[in-house]
Amino acid sequence: MEFLVIGIIIAAIAIVGATALFYRARGRRRPVAPPPAAPSVTAEAEDSPAGTGGTAVAERAPPVAATPVPEAPAAEVELEVPEPTAGRLVRLRSRLSRSQGTLGQGLLKLLSRDKLDEATWEEIEDTLIAADLGVGPAGELVERLRTHTRVQGARTVDEARALLREELVALIDPALDRSLKVAKHPAADGAPERPAVAMVVGVNGTGKTTTTGKLARVLIADGYTVVLGAADTFRAAAADQLQTWGQRVGAYTVRGAEGADPASVAFEAVKEGTGMGVDTVLIDTAGRLHTKTGLMDELGKVKRVAEKQGTVDEVLLVLDATTGQNGLVQARVFAEVVDITGIVLTKLDGTAKGGIVVAVQKELGVPVKLVGLGEGPDDLAPFDPEAFVDALLQ
Numbered sequence: 007m008e009f010l011v012i013g014i015i016i017a018a019i020a021i022v023g024a025t026a027l028f029y030r031a032r033g034r035r036r037p038v039a040p041p042p043a044a045p046s047v048t049a050e051a052e053d054s055p056a057g058t059g060g061t062a063v064a065e066r067a068p069p070v071a072a073t074p075v076p077e078a079p080a081a082e083v084e085l086e087v088p089e090p091t092a093g094r095l096v097r098l099r100s101r102l103s104r105s106q107g108t109l110g111q112g113l114l115k116l117l118s119r120d121k122l123d124e125a126t127w128e129e130i131e132d133t134l135i136a137a138d139l140g141v142g143p144a145g146e147l148v149e150r151l152r153t154h155t156r157v158q159g160a161r162t163v164d165e166a167r168a169l170l171r172e173e174l175v176a177l178i179d180p181a182l183d184r185s186l187k188v189a190k191h192p193a194a195d196g197a198p199e200r201p202a203v204a205m206v207v208g209v210n211g212t213g214k215t216t217t218t219g220k221l222a223r224v225l226i227a228d229g230y231t232v233v234l235g236a237a238d239t240f241r242a243a244a245a246d247q248l249q250t251w252g253q254r255v256g257a258y259t260v261r262g263a264e265g266a267d268p269a270s271v272a273f274e275a276v277k278e279g280t281g282m283g284v285d286t287v288l289i290d291t292a293g294r295l296h297t298k299t300g301l302m303d304e305l306g307k308v309k310r311v312a313e314k315q316g317t318v319d320e321v322l323l324v325l326d327a328t329t330g331q332n333g334l335v336q337a338r339v340f341a342e343v344v345d346i347t348g349i350v351l352t353k354l355d356g357t358a359k360g361g362i363v364v365a366v367q368k369e370l371g372v373p374v375k376l377v378g379l380g381e382g383p384d385d386l387a388p389f390d391p392e393a394f395v396d397a398l399l400q
């Protein structure tokens with residue numbers, strides 16, 4: 007009996023000691039403000055956003071359901087500090103020149119030949135077309151180069167580079183407004199202030215979710231506050247993917263149950279963003295083939311419903327640069343359904359076909375605003391024609 011009592015006392019001391027050690031260890035962790043739990047939009051909820059025809063409502067998900075991402079508990083997530091955006095294209099220049107070098111170097115070699123005969127001009131034109139510049143712009147550029155060289159005669163590599171630089175920059179058009187409309191709308195005419203809204207659209211696998219996540223980082227690096235809307239409700243994994251991006255930088259993610267109406271999620275994201283007083287709401291959408299009419303109609307609805315609370319300021323079409331001319335067909339169809347305000351060209355690090363920048367701008371009359379140059383979290387850069395051309399001709 008005595009032994010039993012002593013045994014119980016020892017066990018009690020051991021438990022108390024272990025508990026104290028555990029809390030001390032926790033106390034040493036860096037206190038980091040957790041990103042707020044993500045609200046969730048369910049498919050079965052009663053209220054529906056005005057006019058959506060959907061059956062969705064925002065609700066605070068219980069703590070566990072709000073963080074379905076299998077990673078460290080939110081309280082222990084350390085927020086990352088994204089890289090500043092200024093000069094990103096310069097930093098990522100080597101990625102471009104590695105893949106595009108053949109284009110720039112090839113052109114320079116041809117242009118600095120002693121004799122620029124018909125065969126050489128044809129080669130130049132073929133090189134441009136092979137780089138996805140498009141037949142029209144390639145012919146146009148060759149004509150301009152011919153006119154210049156006719157006047158000035160043979161040229162050194164440096165002269166050829168200067169000429170090519172000037173003409174390529176002009177073709178990409180530095181006058182286009184490439185700024186992102188992401189600043190909060192101030193209160194006006196009795197209406198309260200509201201966030202800018204940007205939607206990210208495109209066919210499957212082009213890099214939409216990645217771009218939305220990277221863009222959130224770009225904005226946060228520039229001092230904006232951001233709410234993310236996971237309007238890709240086809241797969242739960244898509245919302246998890248976006249939420250993970252958000253959690254790394256403390257951006258709140260509004261998500262829906264699998265199969266929830268994506269338009270409702272977009273609506274809720276704008277509503278949450280407005281309630282929280284953030285600068286920008288970024289809405290990721292599901293990949294959809296431009297040939298599937300039903301899915302394209304759904305995209306139109308997502309935008310219309312998001313617009314019930316004010317304008318959608320940016321619709322960014324994400325194109326995979328490695329798919330070349332096929333991207334132009336996609337661009338045309340998407341532009342018919344939702345007015346595209348900017349193009350994001352991803353995977354430019356993996357292709358020599360940088361001419362697509364020119365082709366797609368000509369096709370849509372819409373500027374390339376961002377380029378993706380790798381899979382790293384800060385490998386998205388604001389597009390700058392001069393830095394781009396310099397990278398080509400390095």
Ligand SMILES: Nc1nc2c(ncn2[C@@H]2O[C@H](COP(=O)(O)OP(=O)(O)OP(=O)(O)O)[C@@H](O)[C@H]2O)c(=O)[nH]1
Nearest residue numbers: 210211212213214215216293352353378379380381
């Ligand atoms: N090399 C490289 N890879 C990229 C770039 N952008 C995206 N990716 C990769 O492309 C793949 C697809 O990216 P996601 O963002 O999931 O594409 P998505 O368009 O959201 O795909 P769906 O939602 O399925 O339509 C991922 O492996 C990304 O890491 C880029 O600029 N360069």
Ligand SMILES: [Mg+2]
Nearest residue numbers: 214215238244
């Ligand atoms: Mg996606």
